[in-house]
Structure formats: C-alpha cells, structure tokens
Amino acid sequence: MRPLDPRLLRYAAAARSFLAIGALLGVVQTLCVVAVAWYASRAVVAVVDGRGVPALAEALVGLAIAVVVRSLVSWSLEAVAARTAAVVKSQLRRRVVRAVVDRGHEWLARRNSARLATLVGPGLDALDDYFAKYLPQLILTALSTPIIVGVMAASDWLSAVIVVATLPLIPVFMVLIGWTTRTAQARQWDRLAGLASAFLDAVNGLSTLKVFGRERRQVARIGRLTDEYRTQTMSVLRVSFLSGFALELAASLSVALVAVSIGIRLVDGSLALPVALFVLLLAPEAYLPLRQVGANYHAASDGVAASADVIELLDEAEAVGPSPVVPTPASEVGVVAESDALVVSGLEVHRGGALALAATSFVAPVGRLVAVVGPSGAGKSSLLAALRGAVPAEGAVVWRDAGRAPVPAEIAWSGQTAGLLSGTIAENVALGEPLDPADVRRALDDVGGSDLDPAAVLGAGGRGLSGGQAQRVALARAIHRLRRRSGRLLLVDEPSSALDPVTEARLVAGLVAVARSGVAVVVVTHRTAIRDAADAVVRIPAAASVEPVPVEPVPVESGGGRR
Known part of the structure; x- marks a missing residue:
C-alpha cells in the first residue's frame, strides 16, 4: 500500500489542500514540541539549582503557552482532517457516479454491482481513519522528525546520532509487517465484497x-x-496488535539507548543538566510520528484499499472514454418546437464486439x-438505449430544427x-x-389505469400489483x-405485453393523445x-443485417391514428 497515492491528489482536490494546510500546522506543532521540552527542562533546572521564583515562573508561563498552542494546533489538524475526509469521499463518489453515467449501461454491466456499491459506500467511509489518523502522522513524520533531530544535533550530537x-x-518493522497486513487486508476486502x-444474488433470486x-x-x-469474513477480520486484528507491540518495543528500546547515553555522560560531568533534560524530553518526540504511522496503518488500510480500487476504476473509465452518444447540457440547448422532428441517421450499436443493432x-x-x-x-431495446444515451452507439440522433x-x-x-x-x-x-x-390521476388515466388507486401501498419491487398493472x-x-419537465420525447419498451385487449386499447389511446399533445413517441x-x-412503423431486421432500415410512412389525419 502506498502511503499516499499521487492519483488521489488528482481525483480529489481537497487532498491537495489538506497536504498544504497539514504541512503548515505540522511545522507549528513541531515548534511547540521543542518549546515544551525547552521550558520544561528550564523549570526543572530552576528548581534543582534554586534559581528563585522569577526564573521558575518564567519557565512555567512559557511552558503553559507552548502546551496551549500545541493543543490548539493538534485540534485544528484533526478538524481539518475530518473535514477533508468528508469532502474527499464526496468528490470520489461524484466521480464514480459521473463515470457510470458517462460510460453508460454497457460499461456498468461488465461490473459486479454489489461490489461497486460496497466500494463507494462502506469502503470509502474507511477513509475517515486514513485522513484523521494516518495522513497527519505521515506529514509529521516528514516534517517534525527531521526538525527535532536537527535541534537535538545542535544541543547534543551523540544523542542525535x-x-x-x-x-x-521502525520503517523496517513497518515494511515487514506491511507485507503481511496487505495480504490479510486484501483477503478481508474480498470476503466483504x-x-x-452473495446477499444481493439471494435477494434478487429469492422468489425463484x-x-x-x-x-x-x-x-x-x-x-x-x-464466518469467513469474521475469521479474516480477526486475522487482521491479530496482525494489528502484534505489529503495534513490535513497533512500541523498537521505539522504547531506542529511547532507552538515548537515555542511557545521557545518564552516563551526566554522571561523569561531560553533559550539563539543562542540555541533558532538553534532549531527553525531545527523544521520544522524534520517534512518536513514526510510531503513530505504524500504529494507525491498520486503521487506514481499509480506506486506502477501497480508494485504490476506486482510483483504478476511474483510470479505466478515463481510458475507455465517454459514450459516443453524450447529451448536450441543458443550459446549452435550444427549444424544440412542435413542428420539429427527431432524426435518427445510421444508428448502430455493438455489445461485446457483436452487432446488437443494425444501422437504423x-x-x-x-x-x-x-x-x-x-x-x-x-x-x-438497444435502439431505445442508444436514443437516450445509455449505450455507446455510432450514427446521429438530432432534432431536425433545433440542430x-x-x-x-x-x-x-x-x-x-x-x-x-x-x-x-x-x-x-x-x-x-x-x-x-x-x-x-391524469397520468394513470392516460395509460388505462382508472382502476388503480394512487393511495395504494406497494411492497418492494412493486409487490401487490400484477405484471400489467406494474x-x-x-x-x-x-x-x-x-x-412536469415539458419534455418532447417519450421512449416506451413493450408497454402492453401483459395487458388484455380492452386495457391495451385504452393504453394505446392514451399514447396517441400524449403524442398529439406535442411529443415524439417511439x-x-x-x-x-x-x-x-x-x-409510422420502423421495421428492424435481425441484428446480422447491416443494411439501413427504412421507415414505413403512414398517412395521418388530424386526431386519427394509422389508416
């Protein structure tokens, strides 16, 4: 797992802003850490050496100010991280939805819908821990640790060494643990998907x-x-606890080495007490960001794994490109008059490399x-999908006068x-x-639904209605x-396949009335x-035919149908 995927910065602008703000707050927080160590060591020395109340009071005031500022900066960093996580999740989800809309049903049909829903739902929700816990510590590791080591080197070069x-x-332990965690995390994510x-398949096929x-x-x-998902989750937690213990042990032993070195030199008089206390207080802070990165690695891994899958999906969507039939934004369109007509020229659809609709x-x-x-x-049905821009298609679909x-x-x-x-x-x-x-009521009457009660309550999937009623x-x-939207084009696929002749006649009369009101009905x-x-009747031969499909014109009298 990459600590920070550059593609995340490309797809989520909020992540870039967070890095800039986080870097600034990280530097301020590091300076506060140095100030806390400085004033704390000065307060202890003032008491030990008996320098009097003024020196002690000055050190305590400085220490209090440094602690307050550090607390405020830490709170600000957490608040910005939480806000950034929410914005980044929204940006990624909008991009996924836009990719699905732009690429159409054909592109979406090749994917597991349950896995995609899990990905953009609970999967991306795990980014909260990534931005709130992992990434801030990663920023501090890159900024705070070098600054603290530099300050230690200026005071006591041996401790800095x-x-x-x-x-x-610590990074070596993190890499070794990361290899184990990545495999366990991938298995856990696969189990969840x-x-x-399985649950979606069972619900969809429950009646059968x-x-x-x-x-x-x-x-x-x-x-x-x-049970498999539970077992895999426990495996991840086991690795997490063991890795946390290993990182804490490595950091504690490292700080102990610094403390032993300072203690020996303090006893033989080669190191002054103020410097010894100052460096000793800074030593744990030098390891802290890196320890926190390791400790929060597992909390962030779910979100990073999900975001990586989202980014790969968006990369694939960009490579595929949008559907050739892309509607013009509503803000850029002209009005379709009642004298206009929808002109379809050479419309052809391919699915999976096979011809689904001959040129029509x-x-x-x-x-x-x-x-x-x-x-x-x-x-x-492919023709209707192409007309509404749901599948990639070749050819042209335009309003004749609106252009x-x-x-x-x-x-x-x-x-x-x-x-x-x-x-x-x-x-x-x-x-x-x-x-x-x-x-x-008017819409229901237009389709021969006078027998349908608008207040009737339906179950999931329209349960409670017959096929024809649905x-x-x-x-x-x-x-x-x-x-409601003053539309001009109505596309209908097999509206009367489950109707009796009497009800079908009422529905057909309603479709004709809708058309006469100023709508092109296909x-x-x-x-x-x-x-x-x-x-008019459009006759479409078998998809293997590649010759243009002609229109069978039908004379129309005002208020009538086919004659």
Missing part, C-alpha cells in the same frame, strides 16, 4: 429459490461467507407515434422492467417530483415526468394494436 541510527528500525454479492425449495441453502451459504435510420416527428417492430433479438441531440431533461423512458419502489402508487408515479394528486404505473411515471412493440395505431 543514536536517534538517526535507530530510527530506520463476496458477502455483499422459494419455488424450487432452495431458499434454506442460501441461509447456510451466507452464514458460511459471514428514421424520423420521429413531434406529435406523432412511431412504432418499432422486429423479431426478438433484433436490437429494438442538437436530445437532452435528459426532455426525455422520458419506460422500460420492460417496471422498476417500482416500496411506497404508494402516487409516490412511484411522481418519483421525486412534487406530488400533485391531479397530475398523478407496466401501466411505470408508463404513467414516464408520462408524468414528461409533462414505442417498441410486438403487438398489432400499437402498430395499427402508429403514424
């Missing part, structure tokens, strides 16, 4: 496991992984409903998976937007978002009801 000769023993993945009567086996499996071109005018049809596996790509604020999307949350139907439809009962709530959520479907109501 002993310190310089014995100081390397594996436990998170119960159908086949295998849910009890998962209890045993998670219990076994938990079509026009989706605002106010019209476009149906996308084709065999399963032809790339219809730009669609932005997230003007796109609403409803996929094959409803993705509902625990809460009321109204809360799922609004999903973070201000909850207006009238708007929610589809309609998800589509109502997309329509609600579209109206619907992926296998159902004839939607295809018959569409103003």
